[in-house]
Amino acid sequence: MNAPLSDSFANGDVSYWYRALGVPEPARRLDGDLRADVAIVGGGYTGLWTAYYLVKADPSLHVVVLEKEFAGFGASGRNGGWLAGLLPGSPRRYAETHGAEAARAFQRELFSAVDEVISVCTAEGIDADVVKGGVFNVARTPAQALRLEQEVEGQHAWGWGPEDVAVVPVDERIRVQGALTASWSPHCARVQPAKLARGLAGVVQNLGVELYEGTEVTGIAPGRVTTARGTVRADVILRCTEGFTATLKDNHRDWLPMNSSMIVTEPLPQRFWDEVGWQGHELLGDFAHYYMYAQRTADDRIAFGGRGRPYLYGSRVDDRGRTHGWTVDALWRLLLGFFPAARSTTIAHAWSGVLGVPRDWCATVGLDRSTGLGWAGGYTGHGVTATNVAGRTLRDLVLGRDTELTALPWVGRRVRKWEPEPLRWTGVHAMYRLYRLADAREAGGVPRTSVLARIADKITGH
Ligand SMILES: Cc1cc2nc3c(=O)[nH]c(=O)nc-3n(C[C@H](O)[C@H](O)[C@H](O)COP(=O)(O)OP(=O)(O)OC[C@H]3O[C@@H](n4cnc5c(N)ncnc54)[C@H](O)[C@@H]3O)c2cc1C
Numbered sequence: 001m002n003a004p005l006s007d008s009f010a011n012g013d014v015s016y017w018y019r020a021l022g023v024p025e026p027a028r029r030l031d032g033d034l035r036a037d038v039a040i041v042g043g044g045y046t047g048l049w050t051a052y053y054l055v056k057a058d059p060s061l062h063v064v065v066l067e068k069e070f071a072g073f074g075a076s077g078r079n080g081g082w083l084a085g086l087l088p089g090s091p092r093r094y095a096e097t098h099g100a101e102a103a104r105a106f107q108r109e110l111f112s113a114v115d116e117v118i119s120v121c122t123a124e125g126i127d128a129d130v131v132k133g134g135v136f137n138v139a140r141t142p143a144q145a146l147r148l149e150q151e152v153e154g155q156h157a158w159g160w161g162p163e164d165v166a167v168v169p170v171d172e173r174i175r176v177q178g179a180l181t182a183s184w185s186p187h188c189a190r191v192q193p194a195k196l197a198r199g200l201a202g203v204v205q206n207l208g209v210e211l212y213e214g215t216e217v218t219g220i221a222p223g224r225v226t227t228a229r230g231t232v233r234a235d236v237i238l239r240c241t242e243g244f245t246a247t248l249k250d251n252h253r254d255w256l257p258m259n260s261s262m263i264v265t266e267p268l269p270q271r272f273w274d275e276v277g278w279q280g281h282e283l284l285g286d287f288a289h290y291y292m293y294a295q296r297t298a299d300d301r302i303a304f305g306g307r308g309r310p311y312l313y314g315s316r317v318d319d320r321g322r323t324h325g326w327t328v329d330a331l332w333r334l335l336l337g338f339f340p341a342a343r344s345t346t347i348a349h350a351w352s353g354v355l356g357v358p359r360d361w362c363a364t365v366g367l368d369r370s371t372g373l374g375w376a377g378g379y380t381g382h383g384v385t386a387t388n389v390a391g392r393t394l395r396d397l398v399l400g401r402d403t404e405l406t407a408l409p410w411v412g413r414r415v416r417k418w419e420p421e422p423l424r425w426t427g428v429h430a431m432y433r434l435y436r437l438a439d440a441r442e443a444g445g446v447p448r449t450s451v452l453a454r455i456a457d458k459i460t461g462h
Pocket of ligand 1: 041043044045047067068069070071073074076077078079083084218240241242243244261262293353355356380381383384385386387
């Protein structure tokens with residue numbers, strides 16, 4: 001089935017989130033050499049939060065952000081707007097290296113970071129359409145239902161209380177067709193991603209951070225960042241390029257650039273919301289292997305995301321968000337499966353973006369004191385909140401403070417690189433093919449997670 005497209009349908013153009021704001025033109029470009037205390041490469045949430053907390057802690061610091069396009073060009077201006085207290089990786093993995101209590105401390109930090117982001121938005125006057133309505137997850141097959149229940153039990157075993165997550169009646173918040181069971185957690189807020197990124201970029205510049213857009217970094221070495229427009233010398237250089245990290249020569253196989261794609265509908269009429277509910281502006285997710293994520297936007301559309309083409313050969317990154325027709329069609333079919341009443345609307349915009357996935361599927365932040373080189377990223381699709389924790393952690397590392405943040409188990413985490421091609425492409429595509437087949441089998445009613453999904457988990461060490 002072909003997705004019905006609006007007359008004004010746009011494909012790419014970075015993302016729908018820039019339609020109302022206008023796609024920014026790079027403002028100020030680097031023009032010659034300069035010296036700074038801290039140079040940050042990448043103007044997404046990671047780079048901007050880090051700059052924010054650094055100058056808040058020490059207003060005398062000279063902080064420079066170098067961004068190849070414009071602040072918020074990457075995943076930070078394209079995501080699903082789940083400001084969620086989710087761990088960027090498995091608690092089990094973090095516990096393996098640092099113990100269970102450290103993994104729990106990390107989890108608590110992410111819960112509180114949701115409120116930290118909201119309070120900074122309020123304090124700094126950033127209007128990002130924030131509503132803290134929690135996250136509602138549904139299971140639409142028996143196997144998904146089992147996973148949902150196991151996940152909630154597992155979260156309770158990791159110290160989440162019933163007030164943090166619970167199994168709830170399926171029709172309690174959002175009426176999803178075919179939902180068998182559901183869970184809800186309050187630790188999630190809806191944001192308009194680009195408004196958050198651009199708002200933050202404005203705030204940091206007002207605080208004295210120098211943001212150079214349209215300035216691509218071509219080399220990072222201790223004490224020196226190279227661009228075609230000049231060299232920045234700095235004692236500390238922080239790489240905050242997430243899904244684009246593979247484009248940097250020395251980091252090509254560090255993090256896999258994984259694609260995620262989204263569509264957004266036209267505004268839906270009141271009768272649709274009367275039928276479906278969704279009054280609390282909860283974020284909506286599911287328990288399929290090829291999972292989806294959605295939000296009800298401030299102007300009453302559904303923004304609906306999932307995996308399109310998961311990965312491009314050779315770790316190529318994206319083309320300003322342009323998305324293949326079959327991905328748009330697949331997302332549309334899935335959306336109609338959830339909400340048959342959405343059939344009356346059309347698709348206004350489709351886009352994609354890249355996020356960074358380390359080989360062990362766990363995020364990392366760190367600073368090598370001997371070289372002054374630092375990094376943060378690899379949030380595996382859970383970066384909207386984790387970037388805030390990363391920014392505060394990099395602040396503490398740069399300022400040489402030993403804090404609760406610098407003791408968290410993702411600090412200094414290093415893992416092996418991804419395999420060279422064609423192994424990388426073959427492995428990732430095999431994994432997603434197996435997940436798709438597993439979803440299809442589970443849709444047939446098998447009561448447990450398909451063995452195909454377990455094989456996929458094994459192949460990738462996910
Ligand atoms: C479609 C999609 C949906 C998502 N949904 C969610 C969600 O709902 N919730 C969630 O928690 N996470 C989500 N994520 C992930 C989340 O958006 C990211 O983890 C997060 O935004 C990463 O922020 P960042 O600043 O590290 O990276 P980015 O926002 O990607 O920023 C990196 C920046 O570096 C710049 N850059 C790259 N190379 C260079 C260079 N050589 N020189 C200078 N600058 C450079 C880029 O232009 C970019 O602006 C989603 C991601 C995508 C793609």
